Amino acid sequence: MSFPFLRPRRLRATKAIRDLVAETSLSPSDFILPVFVREDIDKPEPIEAMPGQYRFPVGDELVKYVREALELGVKAVLLFGYPKERDEKGLVAARRDGVVQRAVRLLRREFGEELVIFTDVCICNYTTHGHCGIPKRRKKGPIEVTVIDNDETLKVISEIAVSHAEAGADFVAPSGMMDGMVKAIREALDEAGYSDVGIMSYAVKYASGFYGPFREALESAPRFGDRRSYQMDPRNALEAIKEARLDVEEGADILMVKPALAYLDVISLVKDAFPEYPLAAYNVSGEYSMVKAAAEKGWIDERLVTLEILTAIKRAGADIIITYHAIEAAKWLREGLPF
């Protein structure tokens, strides 16, 4: 039997042909820009472990930054707050005049419905202990142990979510990996009259070393222990389907896998299991800072590598990418993809 001599290289011969047959596209409208807002500062503070990223006071500089993103076609932000005081339960996060609530109002007033506003809903950056749930001591037979009180935490994050909705958020994004968080927040939002406010759930979030720079940005590293009793074990992929399914059943509008780059297989798995749900992938701080560090050393071409990473995340199955590179990538994309 003789086979024809097949020449797949024909489809790679020129840039125009490659563009024509490309399977994946990347656009600024796929991106969500994470933004840090801090109470009690009066000018933007650079975040050392995340070159090019800042903590913004709620004011003109924040508006300018978000306007730049919008003008480049990045139409969504995800807000994280750095409060001036922290407490044991994270109740400060639900204050009507909290830093995130004020930032949401400012951005909504400024940009109307042109901007999609997501808010992170968690207590780790609002608590003295830095955990995403409220710790409590409990007797386990003859010994005493510290556990994270799942259901007590649900009450607090529900209040936080309602306060963000009241300020004008489009979507709240619970990130604490507490069981039942989507259901609790959905019920609280509906009861408070915010049935139109959506939930982007950090459904599949791993206990990852790649969050290091972010924890510096918000000083949110746990003061004792680690997050492995609530965030997922990096060894597990099938468990992602279970977590995503629960959040779908509880009413999530958008699912998320986090981190992105080291979990492309998980992105693909979740997209295949729930193709009808928009899937976001969080290209996290450590993934961003590794690229920045290597680029600063002159070891990689930042534009090429970043656009390759973002394309890979989409190719794996993500519809939306949360990335600190959003503004720069949008600028680079004006010249098209470099492939």
Ligand code: PBG
């Ligand atoms: C926790 C939270 C984390 C991130 C966002 N929200 C991680 C963590 O500290 O466990 C990480 C984002 C990043 O690394 O860019 N509520």
